[in-house]
Amino acid sequence: MSKQEKKLFIQTLGCQMNDTDSQHMIAELKEHKNYTTTQNIEEADLILINTCSVREKPVSKLFSEIGQFNVKKKKSAKIGVCGCTASHLGHDIIKRAPYVDFVLGARNISKIKDIVDKKGAVEIDIDYDDSTYQFAQNSNNLYKTSVNISIGCDKECTYCIVPATRGDEISIPPEMIIEQIKKDVDKGAKEVTLLGQNVNSYGRRFSDKREKTTFTKLLQEVSKIEGLQRIRFTSPHPLHMDDEFIEEFAKNPKISKCIHMPLQSGSTKILKAMKRGYTKEWFLNRARKIRDMVPDVRITTDIIVAFPGETQEDFEDTIDVIKQVKFDQIFNFKYSPRPNTAALKLKDLEIADEIGTKRLMEVIELHKQHQSELMDKNVGKTVTVLFESLKPNGEVAGFTDNYCQVFVKGSDELLGRFVDVKVTNATRTALKGEVVDK
Secondary structure, three states, X not given: OOOOOEEEEEEEOOOHHHHHHHHHHHHHHHHHHOEEEOOOHHHOOEXXXXXXXXXXXXXXXXXXXXXXXXXXXXXXXXXXEEEHHHHHHOHHHHHHOOOOOEEEEHHHHHHHHHHOOOOOEEEOOOOOOOOOOOOOOOOOOOOXXXXXXEEOOOOOOOOOOHHHHHOOOEEOOHHHHHHHHHHHHHOOOOEEEEEOOOHHHOOOOEOOOOOOOOHHHHHHHHOOOOOOOEEEEEOOOHHHOOHHHHHHHHHOOOEOOEEEOOOEOOOHHHXXXXXXXXXXXXHHHHHHHHHHHOOOOEEEEEEEEOOOOOOHHHHHXXXXXXHHHOOOEEEEEEOOOOOOOHXXXXXXXXXXXXXXXXXXXXXXXXXXXXXXXXXXXXXXXXXXXXXXXXXXXXXXXXXXXXXXXXXEEOOHHHOOOEEEEEEEEEOOOOEEEEEOOO
């Protein structure tokens, strides 16, 4: 190691956007401050924690984790707390943990090179606009890349802290998105994931006040990139799933046939209390249209049970939607109050913890049944898989077009290739198969 080269240890919590933010910080620190990454915290010169505040538990664990890092680190190493929890706790982090050197909010990631050497710096401006900032390039996967297409969120979902930590929504100019994807494809990427809090509201507001556009148009432009074979995106909002968007999703062969549709609740009354903007009937209509147009589609969702005021009847509406749609994957949560959210005013309507736990377990058990039924249907089919990682026991793993994980016996010669696999076995979460010789 040269005298100037420094070691960076980074821990990323939360969503895929946080993963991309971490890649941006790694790249910026590598290019401007000569850092290289390490998995060994004890040799690190800089320790970053990129935090999530969507659920309560990650926030409550943060300070004990920072404390552990402080014990393990070498004396000269710096600690930085970044991301969404940094945005809403700000100066309190350093007050509670004085050994933290700086705090960097989720909307301020591009400032990492400027504050890394400033003891006590706190940058948490949620109105800061780095939508046209050209980040240094970095990727932790040779075959896949992810690109932010917007920053912030304009929705006012009453349970959600994101608008308070990431600010108002601004779209990143399409030419910047296209340019970044082309660079990644030139380096070997075959698949891109487009990221935003609500990707299908893309194009409503740009920093330079340019004319509005749509997410559907962006998908069409991205699909023209030569060498790019697969496009994923997350998360779209059910409210903005118009016919034009669904038809593009269905007919465009480059778009992965897996779609995340965050339901949150099946009750129209609760959806209104959550300020989601759609009804149970609208959600079912959109899901039915997608299933009809794309027979092999996988639909995933988020569900919150025990939102304040949720009656048994409201919960039964959620169960009804689960039974009708039969989601391929559900990210289940029991409601937890978050700071800076409108739902805090509903404290008098909060549901007893034991009722929330019972409802959560009912959703989990029903979903397990559906998962088994849906995954078993793949046995005997031939699927196309992009292999991307080596696993123990001589296995290679990758994903199908509709984002089902597949394992086969094989070696690194399969990596980065689209390969036909005959499915021989299914669990609730993955498939096993054999490579089809051509």
